[in-house]
Amino acid sequence: MTNAELLRPTATATATASATATATAPAPAAATSTGTAAGAGPTAAAGIRPATARPVPRWALGVARAIPLLALPVCLWRLPIGFGFLMGMEMPKAAQPLWVTVPYVLALSLLSEAFALLCSGLVLPWGEVLPARVPFLGGRRVPPLAAVTAGAVAGAGFTLLAVDWVLTTFGLAGFAEVGFANGWWRALATVTSGLFVLWGPLILALTCAYHRRRRAER
Template identity: 30%
Template sequence: MKYVVKKVLSGYGALLWSFVYGGLGLFWLMGGAGFPYGKGDPYGVDISMFAQVQKEEGALVIVVAGIIGVITALIIIGFWKRRLIPRRMPLLVAWSFAIILLCVVCDYRVLALIAYTLLLKFEFVDWPAVNQFICLTGGILWGSAAITYNKKAQEVCDKCGRTTKVSKWLQPITVAKWGKWATYTAVCLPLIYSLTRWAWAFGIPLGVSKQFLIEGERDTPGIWLFGAALGTVGAMGAVLTLGLISRWGEIFPHWFPFIHGKRVPPALAIIPATFISIVVVITGLMYNRLWLKGAFPEGNIATYAPELTWPIWGLALGAATLAYYLRRREQCQECGGA
């Protein structure tokens, strides 16, 4: 299983994704239905950076990007001899795809789709939102391909990716220090959002006007209870984040039936934490972009202010997850790296 995952993340996944999504672009270019941008994304008018994209132009860009992606992925995999191609070129293309897909194409709907699904609110799921998730997957695959390709070009262990020279920032004592502060930051920031949503559910106009709460409940009954549920999901995530520096994040505590006392598989924490950190950064960047454009009206600052801190939350969670990984990784049997 580990071998399959490694293959997918080393370029094969990016190859398949580019081929499939480029094929969708060709389908849309030939008149097929379901183009998820511009007029095909009515809910993205105010938030998407592609709200004005025309179907023919957008589909053509997707086809071209798909072709470039397939060629680049084949280079990363090693289909062509690397000495004939400058190493930086496929690396530049791979990172460009990752950044564009994650930070430009995706918006808050990726996180909303996850939250709504957890709360069984499937009526909010539509094709443009699913397309966001597909693009998120592509961004992750291209980012992984770029990291793997860069490691291959350097003098690192083929099995674990470690170098013989370890940076002082990756020394165990240093990792423990910055990992702890990153974890505390990642715990506190989402609680700001949770606090505002809980306050609104109790009728407390924290950061908003009383009239705002009254009108919201009148127009959409139960909206503040739903917001409190989302805040609770965020708070639960904050509590779980503490596991990255706690013993119960390494050994299942006694209140876990059947498996208490057993070792927590590192991937059980690393995979979801990394995923959430990416999604949170994406959402926070969108809110900051809209804020800089002046898209938010004056007043009722708590409706968007907590989200402005989310890029910091996401980066902190990513750093905390990295520290957890570095602390828990085992000694490599190939190079002896600890």
């Protein structure tokens, strides 16, 4: 038997093994395509939050997160008032029964926080395009003028409250605040209400940033 005859089966076996390995190995393109699809599947399932049309400044995101926190102290401060505890204020108790004052104060606090959360629409995608789950209007673009007008009016209104807070707290222009049993109660009321009236300038700042961002879309 010649050396060529001895080598022929080996070469044949090597070629057969190579062909088998090539046949069983996944095609690179298919693997890449499959990998991309597999990667896209969990991502789509998990759901990536859609981005705004243009980037939101980092300071605006921080302000939007801070507004609900600024409202929380005064919301908690006013809750005992609904039950007839006046938080150190020297004034007559409300003439209305508890079944009126308690729901009123609770509703006022909840509405305050709801409005604070609504301000986040000035920095989040749903402030530009309404979510699909909104009945009748889902998926529609939010008119920039409508959002800017609402933000400007709200910001101006709360800014007026801030001016009133300054005049009342420091007794300026004939304004005077209600009396308190002691300085601790006064300080508590001053701090909690002072945080709340910061809403005005902050909402105006968010509205201005929103307007500049949406104007750049054109």
